[in-house]
Amino acid sequence: MTRHDRYQFTRRGFLGTAIAAGSVAAAGPLMAADTPLRIGMVPDAGATQVSVEAKAPLQAYLEKALGRPVKLIVPTNYNATVEGLGNGSLDVAYLGGLTYVKAHKRYGAVPLVQRKTDREFHSLFITRAGSGITKLADLKGKSFAFGDVNSTSGHLMPFHAMKAAGIDPETDIKARFTGSHPATIKAVEAGVVAAGACDETVFHQMVKDGKVDPAKVTVFYTTEPFVDYVWVARKGLDDATRTAIVKAFTALTPETDSKVLDILRGTEFVKADDKEYDLLRDTAKQAKLF
Amino acid sequence: MDGLASTLGFIAGFFPPDLSPAYLLALAGPVLETLGMTFGAMLLASVLSLPVGLYLGLGGPGAGVVRAVLSGVRAIPDLTLAILCVIFFGIGPGAGLTAIAVFYTAAMSKNFGDLFATAPPGPVAALRATGARPVAVALYALVPLKSRDLLTYASYEVECALRASVIIGAVGGGGLGAELVGTLNAFDFQRSTTLILVLIVLVAAIDQITLRLRARPVWLLALVPPSALALWLYLPAAPGLGFALQTVGGMFPPQLDAGDWAALPALIWETVRIAVLGTALGAALALPMGLASTRGLSPAILAVPVRRLLEALRAVPEVVFGLILVATAGVGPTAGILALGLHSGGCLGRLFAESFENVRPGPVQAVAATGARPLTVAAYATAPLALGPLAVHTLFRLEWNLRQATVVGMIGAGGIGQALFQAQQLFFYQKMMAYLLITWVLVLLVDRASAWTRRRAGWMELAPEEMAAG
Numbered sequence: 001m002t003r004h005d006r007y008q009f010t011r012r013g014f015l016g017t018a019i020a021a022g023s024v025a026a027a028g029p030l031m032a033a034d035t036p037l038r039i040g041m042v043p044d045a046g047a048t049q050v051s052v053e054a055k056a057p058l059q060a061y062l063e064k065a066l067g068r069p070v071k072l073i074v075p076t077n078y079n080a081t082v083e084g085l086g087n088g089s090l091d092v093a094y095l096g097g098l099t100y101v102k103a104h105k106r107y108g109a110v111p112l113v114q115r116k117t118d119r120e121f122h123s124l125f126i127t128r129a130g131s132g133i134t135k136l137a138d139l140k141g142k143s144f145a146f147g148d149v150n151s152t153s154g155h156l157m158p159f160h161a162m163k164a165a166g167i168d169p170e171t172d173i174k175a176r177f178t179g180s181h182p183a184t185i186k187a188v189e190a191g192v193v194a195a196g197a198c199d200e201t202v203f204h205q206m207v208k209d210g211k212v213d214p215a216k217v218t219v220f221y222t223t224e225p226f227v228d229y230v231w232v233a234r235k236g237l238d239d240a241t242r243t244a245i246v247k248a249f250t251a252l253t254p255e256t257d258s259k260v261l262d263i264l265r266g267t268e269f270v271k272a273d274d275k276e277y278d279l280l281r282d283t284a285k286q287a288k289l290f
Numbered sequence: 291m292d293g294l295a296s297t298l299g300f301i302a303g304f305f306p307p308d309l310s311p312a313y314l315l316a317l318a319g320p321v322l323e324t325l326g327m328t329f330g331a332m333l334l335a336s337v338l339s340l341p342v343g344l345y346l347g348l349g350g351p352g353a354g355v356v357r358a359v360l361s362g363v364r365a366i367p368d369l370t371l372a373i374l375c376v377i378f379f380g381i382g383p384g385a386g387l388t389a390i391a392v393f394y395t396a397a398m399s400k401n402f403g404d405l406f407a408t409a410p411p412g413p414v415a416a417l418r419a420t421g422a423r424p425v426a427v428a429l430y431a432l433v434p435l436k437s438r439d440l441l442t443y444a445s446y447e448v449e450c451a452l453r454a455s456v457i458i459g460a461v462g463g464g465g466l467g468a469e470l471v472g473t474l475n476a477f478d479f480q481r482s483t484t485l486i487l488v489l490i491v492l493v494a495a496i497d498q499i500t501l502r503l504r505a506r507p508v509w510l511l512a513l514v515p516p517s518a519l520a521l522w523l524y525l526p527a528a529p530g531l532g533f534a535l536q537t538v539g540g541m542f543p544p545q546l547d548a549g550d551w552a553a554l555p556a557l558i559w560e561t562v563r564i565a566v567l568g569t570a571l572g573a574a575l576a577l578p579m580g581l582a583s584t585r586g587l588s589p590a591i592l593a594v595p596v597r598r599l600l601e602a603l604r605a606v607p608e609v610v611f612g613l614i615l616v617a618t619a620g621v622g623p624t625a626g627i628l629a630l631g632l633h634s635g636g637c638l639g640r641l642f643a644e645s646f647e648n649v650r651p652g653p654v655q656a657v658a659a660t661g662a663r664p665l666t667v668a669a670y671a672t673a674p675l676a677l678g679p680l681a682v683h684t685l686f687r688l689e690w691n692l693r694q695a696t697v698v699g700m701i702g703a704g705g706i707g708q709a710l711f712q713a714q715q716l717f718f719y720q721k722m723m724a725y726l727l728i729t730w731v732l733v734l735l736v737d738r739a740s741a742w743t744r745r746r747a748g749w750m751e752l753a754p755e756e757m758a759a760g
Contacts, residue, residue, distance in 0.1 A: 050316045050317065050320065050469055051472070073381060075381050076468050077461070078715070080377075080380075083377045089381060106717065149716060179471075190300060192618075
């Protein structure tokens with residue numbers, strides 16, 4: 001964030017929301033075009049505010065498509081992102097399935113778009129080659145890494161899969177939260193934990209980038225498909241902006257936007273629907289995470 | 291566990307630090323943010339705590355109640371305040387600034403009050419005798435009499451606040467802390483090392499600047515304009531307050547279910563264990579390092595590098611050690627004990643060295659006159675003579691570490707802090723509030739017990755930085 005951006009934001013605060021809202025209504029698109037759209041990114045992909053430059057193509061694409069400045073904000077945890085939608089410091093956020101259902105319930109967050117693969121997402125259970133762990137039952141008594149406590153693919157769904165396999169994650173394994181998918185993968189590779197669970201797209205991307213050796217870290221179980229990541233708008237965000245965001249994402253094609261799609265680790269975007277998350281809500285309730 | 295080898299491998303991953311010009315340049319933003327929120331918050335805290343401190347110093351009606359409220363606020367761990375501010379005002383330095391301002395307003399008001407209370411009674415009584423009203427007494431007697439002490443103490447607080455701002459950044463308060471957590475999550479350890487070096491340099495620079503300023507405290511006023519600018523830039527928007535009140539409302543009534551109650555004693559025990567063992571480790575590290583850096587006892591060739599090492603250990607807050615150890619050695623109380631031990635070692639080492647330097651010279655010279663070697667002098671004269679002050683410093687550290695044990699717990703070291711953080715992360719705010727209140731009562735109890743012990747033993751004097759830290 002630059003000092004200039006903050007200055008604007010703070011000034012708006014001093015004037016009061018009433019005046020700001022009034023002037024937005026009066027000045028219409030002119031005012032909206034000036035204020036940056038604040039987008040909260042996912043914390044568990046392991047990015048920082050400084051390294052956000054790596055996401056410059058995404059920012060440039062959205063600025064062009066929306067016709068206004070875009071600011072990408074990297075939070076340190078999911079809770080802060082969801083609360084950002086509540087306290088109005090974020091307009092749009094990228095959330096996991098579990099955090100989406102929480103944000104929807106707490107603050108009426110509106111689902112916009114998601115990758116086609118998010119409709120049928122999987123968690124991977126990984127271990128070090130030669131660890132002797134080949135199935136979920138082998139995890140009994142072992143050390144295990146989840147990602148962020150609020151992560152769908154890094155905690156909720158692996159938790160659910162273990163329960164279904166007769167392993168109680170609260171008593172049968174020595175569990176820890178690493179806070180992010182890359183951290184889980186690295187912890188398994190280094191042998192800090194016997195096994196872990198992570199997001200499939202992050203794992204494959206790290207293999208592709210040479211950041212993890214697939215000969216050293218192997219997948220021994222893949223969960224049933226579930227619905228995961230989604231881009232959402234805060235409740236009060238205007239319809240025109242929402243529609244423009246949906247349009248911007250669904251228009252992405254591998255032919256012309258490969259750089260942007262690489263950042264998003266996807267190939268095709270579709271409209272998201274709250275109904276898709278009913279099953280996930282039940283699972284989250286059973287796991288006492290919702 | 292095949293832990294040791296992997297831990298060593300992890301430590302190797304932190305070197306060499308990423309000192310590329312591009313990264314260092316990119317860090318200018320987070321550094322400015324950290325400095326801005328620290329100085330902005332401290333300006334606000336100073337302005338707010340001066341009148342409150344004067345009121346307490348003059349013993350106005352209800353001063354006891356005010357004092358109790360301030361102690362209460364001070365007992366809330368800074369990280370918890372930061373988490374609440376992030377919830378209320380959003381990610382960024384605005385939340386960090388507010389958290390620091392609240393914490394240090396409480397701390398400084400109380401200590402300003404104590405300073406004013408010790409003003410020489412003569413001039414104050416003389417002014418009162420003229421029939422001057424309390425405001426006049428405050429302005430024309432208390433403030434001038436104590437201005438030097440106030441500035442000295444405030445400058446120590448600025449150093450503490452700088453370290454606190456890094457911790458606060460780690461939960462979304464912006465600046466270097468946020469960057470540090472990001473690099474650890476991304477396993478970008480070489481950049482983590484860079485950030486820690488930046489922190490050490492910053493703390494050392496502030497230390498040097500305030501040291502100079504303490505000689506000429508008026509120059510502290512030069513910090514006011516940039517601090518005011520930072521305050522103006524970062525102070526959260528007023529409409530956030532309504533949301534804050536609503537969110538706090540949702541945290542009541544605090545609630546724990548039967549299972550949580552059953553697990554509570556074990557959680558508290560784990561926190562206490564982290565504090566006690568962390569303090570013990572700190573004292574064990576501090577004793578040899580303190581002796582090795584004592585002027586007049588240890589040769590400069592040994593004393594100077596040890597002193598630098600102690601400075602580095604002090605510059606890195608417990609939570610930062612904790613974040614690194616949790617990321618590398620794994621979650622659990624061991625990481626917490628090591629984190630508290632390393633930082634405490636740095637703090638106690640310096641205080642121990644000062645205690646050794648301040649022992650009565652007679653017995654030391656007597657032993658040295660027998661031709662005893664330095665180690666023998668230390669063992670039979672210096673160390674026994676300094677035993678009292680050593681015990682006071684260690685006791686104070688234990689009290690401080692109990693609070694820090696809940697804080698390192700939040701970043702994964704276990705105990706009640708971890709339970710609190712987990713509840714917060716999962717949006718179970720009523721449960722979080724229950725843990726917060728329990729922690730708060732625990733810290734208040736230990737504060738009381740420690741103050742009582744000190745009074746009974748007649749150990750009232752604290753070093754200024756201990757007063758600032760507490």
